[in-house]
Amino acid sequence: xxxxxxxxxxxxVPEGATVAxxxxxxxxxxxxFFWYRQDCRKEPKLLMSVYSSxxxxxxxxxxxxxxxxxxxxxxxxxxLSDSATYLCVVKDYGQNFVFGPGTRLSVLP
Amino acid sequence: ETGVTQTPRHLVMGMTxxxxxxxxxxxxxxxxxxxxxxxxxxxxxxxxxxxEERVENNSVPSRFSPECPNSSHLFLHLxxxxxxxSALYLCASSQVSGRTEAFFGQGTRLTVV
Numbered sequence: 001x002x003x004x005x006x007x008x009x010x011x012x013v014p015e016g017a018t019v020a021x022x023x024x025x026x027x028x029x030x031x032x033f034f035w036y037r038q039d040c041r042k043e044p045k046l047l048m049s050v051y052s053s054x055x056x057x058x059x060x061x062x063x064x065x066x067x068x069x070x071x072x073x074x075x076x077x078x079x080l081s082d083s084a085t086y087l088c089v090v091k092d093y094g095q096n097f098v099f100g101p102g103t104r105l106s107v108l109p
Numbered sequence: 110e111t112g113v114t115q116t117p118r119h120l121v122m123g124m125t126x127x128x129x130x131x132x133x134x135x136x137x138x139x140x141x142x143x144x145x146x147x148x149x150x151x152x153x154x155x156x157x158x159x160x161e162e163r164v165e166n167n168s169v170p171s172r173f174s175p176e177c178p179n180s181s182h183l184f185l186h187l188x189x190x191x192x193x194x195s196a197l198y199l200c201a202s203s204q205v206s207g208r209t210e211a212f213f214g215q216g217t218r219l220t221v222v
Contacts, residue, residue: 032208043199043213044152087152095140095159095205101151 003027004100006088012106017078021103023071023088032091033064035073037084038102044087047073078107112136115200115214123222124190130217132183132200141183142201142211143175152199158183159205190221 006023013019025033033050048055050062050071061074071088088100113134122128134141143155157165158177172194174186183200197218201211 032210034210041197041218043216045213046210049208049210089211091208094164095157095203096154096165097142097201097203097211098154099144099152 002101003098004088004090006086006100006103008101008103010104010106012108013078014108015078015080017107018074018076019078019105020075021073021086021088021105023073023100025069025071025088025090025098027090027092027098028069029093030069030090031093033071034089034091035060035062035071036087036089036099038087039084044099047086075105078105080107080109083107112212113200113202113214115198115217117217118215119218119220121220121222122187122190124192126190127186127188129187130185130198130200130219132185132214134181134183134200134202134212134214136202136212138202138204138209138212139180140203140205141177141180142203143183143185144199144201145196146199146216147196156185187219190219192221195220 035047036044037047038044050064054063059076063072085102085104087102090098116131140159144152155169156175176184197216199216200214203211
């Protein structure tokens with residue numbers, strides 16, 4: 001079983017739509033969780049950290065379910081500029097970051 | 110200065126060449142990483158240096174040789190590479206403990222001919 005799994009997509013949605021991505025991780029000892037965004041041929045950039053209580057940043061909401069080892073990202077009112085690959089990232093107790101394969105999103109006009 | 114800087118941005122090398130990739134971080138972090146990203150594949154962790162000591166080496170071929178002279182600098186020495194080593198090589202830094210995220214450099218796009 002892969003350490004971090006995501007649906008690769010692509011998700012093709014119209015502008016203004018709400019889209020949700022899911023991610024599961026296998027290491028129950030994982031300590032920190034993140035969503036990164038990666039544009040084509042660019043480096044990954046942090047979108048948001050994910051906290052147990054859930055957190056929101058503008059149009060983006062992240063949720064963590066430790067019991068189910070499941071992380072989600074919700075994007076409301078999608079913009080064309082949201083088109084990218086979204087990477088689920090899990091950090092273990094030490095210093096290792098494990099990346100999921102990413103979910104590709106295309107927001108269409 | 111940007112947080113994590115990688116040079117060169119692009120590199121084309123022959124299979125018999127020796128070259129080095131350089132990474133520098135200005136964030137005061139104490140862990141640095143090399144990742145490889147091949148086309149349409151997820152990021153693969155290659156090496157981790159924590160407090161200037163190598164703590165992870167994910168079965169990477171010996172033709173890749175990392176060096177971490179201090180907490181701000183990381184190198185990846187390359188020799189006798191194969192065409193399948195062509196990829197985007199990304200450097201990142203972070204703090205060892207705590208919930209700090211990883212910050213990435215812009216990467217070196219390597220083509221082996």
